[in-house]
Amino acid sequence: MIILRAINLSKTFSKGFLKTKKTKVINNVTFNLKKGETLALIGESGSGKTILSKLLPLLIRPTSGKIIFKNLDLTTLTYNQLHKVRQKIQLIPQTPQKSLNPKWKIKKSMLEPLKIQNLSKKEIKKNLYNTFSILQLDMEYLDRYPHELSGGQLQRIIIARSLFLSPDIIVCDEITSMLDVSIQAYIVNTLLKLQKKLKTSYVFISHDIDLVKNITDKVIVIHNGEILEQGIGILENPLHPYTLFLLGKTDILSPIKLGSNLNKADHYSTCPFITKCPVRISKCFKGEPPTIKLKQRIVRCFLF
Numbered sequence: 273m274i275i276l277r278a279i280n281l282s283k284t285f286s287k288g289f290l291k292t293k294k295t296k297v298i299n300n301v302t303f304n305l306k307k308g309e310t311l312a313l314i315g316e317s318g319s320g321k322t323i324l325s326k327l328l329p330l331l332i333r334p335t336s337g338k339i340i341f342k343n344l345d346l347t348t349l350t351y352n353q354l355h356k357v358r359q360k361i362q363l364i365p366q367t368p369q370k371s372l373n374p375k376w377k378i379k380k381s382m383l384e385p386l387k388i389q390n391l392s393k394k395e396i397k398k399n400l401y402n403t404f405s406i407l408q409l410d411m412e413y414l415d416r417y418p419h420e421l422s423g424g425q426l427q428r429i430i431i432a433r434s435l436f437l438s439p440d441i442i443v444c445d446e447i448t449s450m451l452d453v454s455i456q457a458y459i460v461n462t463l464l465k466l467q468k469k470l471k472t473s474y475v476f477i478s479h480d481i482d483l484v485k486n487i488t489d490k491v492i493v494i495h496n497g498e499i500l501e502q503g504i505g506i507l508e509n510p511l512h513p514y515t516l517f518l519l520g521k522t523d524i525l526s527p528i529k530l531g532s533n534l535n536k537a538d539h540y541s542t543c544p545f546i547t548k549c550p551v552r553i554s555k556c557f558k559g560e561p562p563t564i565k566l567k568q569r570i571v572r573c574f575l576f
C-alpha cells in the first residue's frame with residue numbers, strides 16, 4: 273500500500289528586493305513510498321536531500337507539485353490540519369540541536385508532543401522509560417538542558433521523541449553522522465526492528481553507501497535537485513552514469529562550460545549531469561533526458 277506520493281515536486285527560492293533572483297533547488301521530483309518500506313535517498317552534498325526531507329512533512333512549501341499522504345494532498349491543508357498530519361510524518365534532522373528549545377529541559381521537550389495524546393501520567397512514564405532504554409538513553413538526561421548533552425545523545429533524544437508520536441513515516445536526515453560508530457549500528461538496527469513491529473516507513477538520507485546497502489535495496493539517486501535514477505537493486509547494478517560516478521565506478525569529465533545557448537538558466541532543460549558526464553552524446557544537449565521505465569527501475573538518461 274502506498275502511504276506517500278511526491279508528485280512533480282519543485283522548489284525555487286526567491287531572493288532580492290523584488291524577489292527576482294531565483295534558485296531552483298528541487299525540480300520535478302516524483303516517487304512513491306509504501307507502508308513499512310525503507311527508501312534511501314543518496315546524492316552528493318548540495319544535491320537537495322535536506323530540502324526534500326523538509327518538503328515531505330511540508331516544513332517548507334513546494335513551489336509546485338503535490339504531496340499525497342494517505343489520500344490527502346498536504347499542500348491544500350490549513351495550518352491546523354497540517355499540524356495534526358505532521359505528527360505522523362516525523363523528520364529527524366541532521367542537526368538535532370536546532371530541533372529542541374535550548375531554554376527547555378529535555379523533559380519538557382519530550383512531553384510537549386504527548387499533550388495531544390490523552391495519556392495517563394503512568395502511561396507517559398512507562399513510554400518514556402521504554403523508549404529511553406531502547407535508545408540507550410539515561411533517564412537522568414530528562415533533567416538536563418540541550419547544551420548539557422552531546423550531539424549523539426541529542427540525536428537519540430530526537431529519535432525517541434519521534435517514536436513517541438507513533439508516526440507512519442520517519443524521515444531520517446543523516447542521523448548516523450552524529451552518532452559514535454559503536455552506537456550507529458545499534459540505533460539503525462533498533463529502528464529497523466521497530467519498523468517490523470510497527471510497519472513504519474522510513475526515508476533514509478545518507479552519504480554512507482555501505483549503511484544504505486545494509487538497510488534497503490530501494491534507492492533514489494538525486495543530483496542538482498533532480499532524480500536521475502530510482503528503484504530496486506541500484507547499488508548492485510547502477511545504470512545512470514551519475515550513479516556509477518557516485519558509487520566510485522567511473523570518473524567524471526572535467527566540467528565543461530555550457531555554450532551561450534545553453535547557459536545556467538537553461539540548466540533544467542537539459543540533464544543536470546551534462547557538464548561532467550563521461551558518456552554524454554550530442555543528443556544530451558538538446559533537451560531534458562527522457563524518463564525510461566525499466567523493470568523495477570526508472571532512469572532519466574538518453575542512453576537507455
Ligand SMILES: Nc1ncnc2c1ncn2[C@@H]1O[C@H](COP(=O)(O)OP(=O)(O)OP(=O)(O)O)[C@@H](O)[C@H]1O
Binds near residue numbers: 285320323
Ligand atoms: N534558503 C535557500 N536559498 C537558496 N538556496 C538554498 C537555500 N537552502 C538551500 N539552498 C541550496 O539548495 C541546494 C540543496 O541544499 P540541501 O541542503 O538540500 O543539500 P544536501 O543534499 O542536503 O547537502 P548536504 O549533504 O551537504 O547536507 C544547495 O545548493 C543549497 O545551497
